[in-house]
Amino acid sequence: MSINSFIVRSLQLPPRKNGTHAYGLLTASREHTEFHRKTSLRGVNITEVNCFRIQWCSRLSVMFFYVLCVFRVRQDLISNTDPLKKGNTVRTKHLLMFWQPLSVESWIGMRRGSLSDVKDSVNTIIEDVRVNGDKALFSLTEKFDHQKLSSLEIPPEEIDAAYDQVSPELVQALIEAEARITQFHELQKSKTLWLEEMEPGITLGVKTTPLDRIGAYIPGGRAAYPSTVLMTTVAARVAGVPEIVVCTPPKVNPLTLVALDIAGVDEAYQLGGAQAIAAMALGTETIRPVQKIVGPGNVFVTQAKMMLREYADIDFPAGPSEIGIIADASAEPRYIAADVLAQAEHDPNAACVLVTDSKKLAAEVGEEIAVQIADAPRRDIMEKALAHSGYVIAESMEDATDLMNRIAPEHLSIQTVDALSTLSGIRHAGSIFIGPYTPVACGDYASGTNHVLPTAGYAKSYSALDVNHFMKRSQVQMVTREGLESIGDVIEALATAEGLAAHANSVRLRRE
Numbered sequence: 001m002s003i004n005s006f007i008v009r010s011l012q013l014p015p016r017k018n019g020t021h022a023y024g025l026l027t028a029s030r031e032h033t034e035f036h037r038k039t040s041l042r043g044v045n046i047t048e049v050n051c052f053r054i055q056w057c058s059r060l061s062v063m064f065f066y067v068l069c070v071f072r073v074r075q076d077l078i079s080n081t082d083p084l085k086k087g088n089t090v091r092t093k094h095l096l097m098f099w100q101p102l103s104v105e106s107w108i109g110m111r112r113g114s115l116s117d118v119k120d121s122v123n124t125i126i127e128d129v130r131v132n133g134d135k136a137l138f139s140l141t142e143k144f145d146h147q148k149l150s151s152l153e154i155p156p157e158e159i160d161a162a163y164d165q166v167s168p169e170l171v172q173a174l175i176e177a178e179a180r181i182t183q184f185h186e187l188q189k190s191k192t193l194w195l196e197e198m199e200p201g202i203t204l205g206v207k208t209t210p211l212d213r214i215g216a217y218i219p220g221g222r223a224a225y226p227s228t229v230l231m232t233t234v235a236a237r238v239a240g241v242p243e244i245v246v247c248t249p250p251k252v253n254p255l256t257l258v259a260l261d262i263a264g265v266d267e268a269y270q271l272g273g274a275q276a277i278a279a280m281a282l283g284t285e286t287i288r289p290v291q292k293i294v295g296p297g298n299v300f301v302t303q304a305k306m307m308l309r310e311y312a313d314i315d316f317p318a319g320p321s322e323i324g325i326i327a328d329a330s331a332e333p334r335y336i337a338a339d340v341l342a343q344a345e346h347d348p349n350a351a352c353v354l355v356t357d358s359k360k361l362a363a364e365v366g367e368e369i370a371v372q373i374a375d376a377p378r379r380d381i382m383e384k385a386l387a388h389s390g391y392v393i394a395e396s397m398e399d400a401t402d403l404m405n406r407i408a409p410e411h412l413s414i415q416t417v418d419a420l421s422t423l424s425g426i427r428h429a430g431s432i433f434i435g436p437y438t439p440v441a442c443g444d445y446a447s448g449t450n451h452v453l454p455t456a457g458y459a460k461s462y463s464a465l466d467v468n469h470f471m472k473r474s475q476v477q478m479v480t481r482e483g484l485e486s487i488g489d490v491i492e493a494l495a496t497a498e499g500l501a502a503h504a505n506s507v508r509l510r511r512e
C-alpha cells in the first residue's frame with residue numbers, strides 16, 4: 001500500500017453551529033479511498049480529503065493510516081491560526097493544498113465534459129431565440145443577466161459617457177496594446193492576389209477576400225474583457241472586414257465601451273451568453289445574421305458556437321481558460337504558481353496542469369499556490385478551478401512533452417533549462433510562452449499575440465485567432481490555347497474514365 005497524496009482544501013463552509021467536528025468516510029474502494037473530514041478549528045472551516053491508493057489491504061490498516069493522517073494534519077493545523085494565510089503554510093512536507101496528482105485521461109475527459117454538460121440548456125436557449133427572436137433576447141437577458149433592457153443596441157451616448165468613467169492612463173494602455181496587436185496582425189496579411197505562370201500558358205494563383213460581416217463575442221460575466229474587444233476586432237479590421245458586430249453581456253464595463261470605440265466597431269449589442277450567439281447566427285428582428293462568429297466565452301457561449309456552426313461559421317471552441325506548464329527542476333515554483341492562479345481566476349471551469357519530471361517541483365508549486373491564493377481577491381473562483389487542476393509526474397522530459405501534446409493546452413508555459421529544445425518537441429498548444437519572464441499575462445494583454453485560443457484539447461486541430469480567420473481564398477487559373485494543348489489529353493482521358501463525357505467535350509471542342 002502506498003499513500004498517494006494528502007490534500008487539504010478550504011471550502012469556506014458556513015461555521016458549524018456548535019463548533020464541533022464532523023467526521024465522515026465518503027468513498028472507499030479497493031483501489032482508491034478518500035476520507036473526508038470537516039473540521040472547524042479556531043473559526044477556520046476546513047475539509048480534509050485524504051486519498052490513498054490501496055491494494056489488497058485490510059480495513060484495519062486503512063483505519064491505522066486514516067488515524068495517522070488525521071493526527072498529522074491536525075497537528076499542522078493546530079500550530080497555525082489559519083493555515084491558508086500567508087506565512088502559515090502547513091508543515092507536513094507531503095501535504096499539498098489545492099494541488100493534486102492528475103492523469104492526462106481525466107484531464108481530457110474533464111475538459112470536454114464541462115462543455116457537453118450544458119448541451120440541453122443551450123439547446124433550449126437556441127430554440128427560444130429561433131422561435132421568438134428579439135422577445136426571447138429580452139426575456140433571456142432578464143433571466144440570466146438580471147437586466148431589463150429597453151434596447152438591444154448599446155446606446156452611442158453610453159459609449160461617449162464611458163470616457164468620463166475611466167482614467168486617461170487606462171485609455172492610453174488600451175491604445176498601446178492596440179498598437180502592438182495591430183503590428184503583429186499586420187504581419188499575417190497575405191497578398192490580395194498572386195498569380196504564377198506554372199508552365200507556358202498555365203497561370204495559377206490565389207485571390208484573398210475578407211468576409212463581409214462578422215460577429216465578435218466579448219465575454220463579460222465574471223470579469224470585464226476590454227482586451228478581448230481588441231483581440232477580436234483588430235484581427236478583423238486588419239483583414240479588411242467591412243462590418244464588425246459585437247455582443248457583450250449587459251451592464252457593460254466602461255473600459256469595454258471605450259475599447260469598442262477605439263476599435264471602431266460598427267454595431268454593438270448588450271447581449272450575453274448562448275442567446276447572443278444564437279442571435280448573431282440565426283438573426284432576429286434587430287440583429288442581422290453574421291457570416292462568422294469569433295471570440296471566447298464560458299461553457300454556454302462555447303457550446304452555443306459549436307451547435308450553431310451550421311448557420312454561421314466559427315473560429316473554434318474558445319472556452320474556459322487553461323494553462324499547461326511543462327517544467328523541470330530548474331523552474332521557479334513561485335512563477336508557475338502565479339501563472340496557474342492567473343488563469344484559475346477566470347472561471348470555476350478554468351483548469352491548470354503542470355507536467356514535470358520533478359516531484360519536488362510539483363510539491364513546491366502546491367505550497368506556493370497555497371501561499372499566493374490566501375489573499376487573492378478571486379479566491380473563490382480559483383479554488384473551484386483548482387479542484388480539477390493539478391500535476392502529472394512524467395518519467396522523463398521526453399515523456400512530459402508527449403503528455404503535454406496529448407493535453408494540447410490553450411496556453412503552454414515552457415519552464416525548462418533548454419526551453420527551445422523543449423519547444424521543438426511541442427506539437428499541440430494554442431499559444432506558447434517561453435522562459436521565466438514570459439508570463440501568460442503578456443499574451444493576454446499586450447505583447448501583440450492574440451489571446452483568443454482553442455481550449456478543451458482543440459489546439460490539436462485549430463490555431464490561435466488571426467487575420468486568416470477573417471479571410472477566404474479563391475483559387476484562380478488562366479489557361480491559354482497553348483496551355484490547353486499541354487494538359488488537354490490528361491483532362492479528356494480522366495473525364496472519359498469517370499464517365500463524364502460533357503467534361504471531356506468542353507476541352508475537346510476548344511482544341512478543334
Ligand SMILES: NC(=O)c1ccc[n+]([C@@H]2O[C@H](COP(=O)([O-])OP(=O)(O)OC[C@H]3O[C@@H](n4cnc5c(N)ncnc54)[C@H](O)[C@@H]3O)[C@@H](O)[C@H]2O)c1
Pocket residue numbers: 121144145218219220221222223228249250271272273274296297298299300301317318319320321346347349350410451452453454455
Ligand atoms: N479561450 C479563450 O480564448 C478565452 C479568452 C478570454 C476568456 N476566456 C474565457 O471566457 C469566459 C468568460 O466567462 P464569463 O462567465 O465571465 O462571461 P461570458 O460572457 O462568457 O458568460 C456570461 C453569460 O453567460 C450566461 N449564463 C450565465 N449563467 C448561465 C446559465 N446558468 N445558463 C445559461 N446561460 C448562463 C449569461 O447570459 C451571461 O451573460 C471564461 O471562461 C474565460 O476563461 C477564454
Ligand SMILES: N[C@H](CO)Cc1c[nH]c[nH+]1
Pocket residue numbers: 225227228320321322343410444445451452453
Ligand atoms: N487568459 C485569457 C484567455 O484564456 C485571456 C484574458 C483576457 N484578459 C485576461 N486574460
Ligand SMILES: [Zn+2]
Pocket residue numbers: 321342343346444
Ligand atoms: Zn487570462
